[in-house]
Amino acid sequence: MGMQTRPFRILGIQQIAIGGLDKGALRRLWVDLLGLQPHDTYRSERENVDEDIVLAGAGPFKVEVDLMQPINPEGKPRVHDPALNHVGLWVDDLRAAVSWLEGQGLRFAPGGIRKGAAGFDVCFIHPKGNEQFPRGGEGVLIELVQAPPEVVSAFTRFAAGNP
Numbered sequence: 324m325g326m327q328t329r330p331f332r333i334l335g336i337q338q339i340a341i342g343g344l345d346k347g348a349l350r351r352l353w354v355d356l357l358g359l360q361p362h363d364t365y366r367s368e369r370e371n372v373d374e375d376i377v378l379a380g381a382g383p384f385k386v387e388v389d390l391m392q393p394i395n396p397e398g399k400p401r402v403h404d405p406a407l408n409h410v411g412l413w414v415d416d417l418r419a420a421v422s423w424l425e426g427q428g429l430r431f432a433p434g435g436i437r438k439g440a441a442g443f444d445v446c447f448i449h450p451k452g453n454e455q456f457p458r459g460g461e462g463v464l465i466e467l468v469q470a471p472p473e474v475v476s477a478f479t480r481f482a483a484g485n486p
Contacts, residue, residue, distance in 0.1 A: 359378060370402075
């Protein structure tokens with residue numbers, strides 16, 4: 324499987340989502356002690372999540388750290404278990420990536436491509452394969468995030484040695 328056959332590029336880390344039963348404790352670590360900058364909040368009953376979005380870095384190279392607690396600790400999904408909930412990757416062509424990866428037998432979580440908490444189109448690679456799609460994230464939930472044009476162009480310039 325050569326690089327030429329892959330119709331998309333992974334550009335870098337877009338986000339890391341960390342869950343816990345007490346979002347305040349997470350915020351004290353990531354904002355108060357480590358100095359990340361508060362950016363936004365997101366709440367979804369359907370996704371059982373109440374999160375603070377904080378940022379490290381700047382411009383097209385900033386990385387979100389989503390500090391998540393469950394709305395209902397007994398409900399699903401269990402956003403706090405495991406504590407490292409998922410990793411989000413910037414991709415330059417989300418639709419091409421999903422189509423190609425499904426063709427390679429990769430399983431995606433239910434919900435398809437949709438708007439994520441930060442307003443970008445996203446979809447999730449399921450942690451485990453199944454009979455229909457035997458490949459998964461090897462135990463890790465992976466979010467593919469459509470990179471906006473400024474991230475794609477910054478990556479392209481950087482990769483060409485022209486930051």
